[in-house]
Amino acid sequence: MLAAAGTDDALVRLWDVGRSGPPRPLPRPLAGSGAPVLTAAFAPDGRTVASGAEDGTLRLWDVSDPARPRPAGTVPDAHPGGVLTVAFAPDGRTLATGGVDERVRLWDVRDPDDVRLVGTPLTGHTDWVGSVAFAPDGHTLATGSQDKTARLWDVRDRDDVRPLGTPLTAHGDWVNAVAFAPQGHVLATGGRDRTVRLWDVTDPARARPLGGELTGHRGGVTSVSFSPDGRTLASGGEDHAVRLWDVSDPARADAFGTALTGHLDTVTSVAFAPGGDTLASAGNDLTARIWTLDTDRALSRVCARTGGDLTPARWAELLPRLPYRPTC
Structure with a gap:
């Protein structure tokens, strides 16, 4: 099993995080245009990595042979000002990106060597778009922005994407993170207002808050991720901490124990392993950490x-x- 992280030294680094031993860096990082890498994500089949850079470049990498990764498609001006977030659709055929230009774009990545823009950019946000996530069925896209809102989009027809309902506005500051639960009925959002919020998106056009705000972080929440069984939510924050939340009943969500500490700067990303017994986190302290939850x-x-x-x-x-x- 592999993990990937983008870095300020303009590289995407890969680690072998198999169960047999400690994480091991692979010897050949992915080198792009020379600009800091702001975001990276694996395709569902694990054979492709997408990355976005500060210079606006979107890149795809073929990692089907981890020992010999190679560059695939490149889009030099995917988002003027910087590509801040990338996410693959569950079928791996479409990639969503958000950026400094306040836009969301969809890309056809069926052939990673020939990336093509799909439809027109999604507009509506009025500030940087820093988070995108597809629902498990691939029909809905969530986006979070520094305009303090999250938005939902009907992406069943990739050429004619439509907004769903009204923007989600409970956060009092930037919405830094969005994530769907595996069953697709709950959306989590994390904000610079130091809170995590849960939303009932059973009908995405009529999304509504679930329970109250989840508090505990002492700085903005930068990342959220559900466990594969959907019963636990992880969040990372500007307070250098990772927190776990019991969301088995989303209307009565609560914290699990105390924060996971060790990072020395903002935790920028959290993600569960497919088995759910391991959590990875990455931070501005230039480290990635693996947490054993079993x-x-x-x-x-x-x-x-x-x-x-x-x-x-x-x-x-x-x-x-x-x-x-x-x-x-």
């Missing part, structure tokens, strides 16, 4: 590293959020 797996790794049972003091150092018990 307690038994975490303990087995600790035992392998220490070579024996843990004293209560050593346990408190390595596993401060778990109650002590004999392990190895």
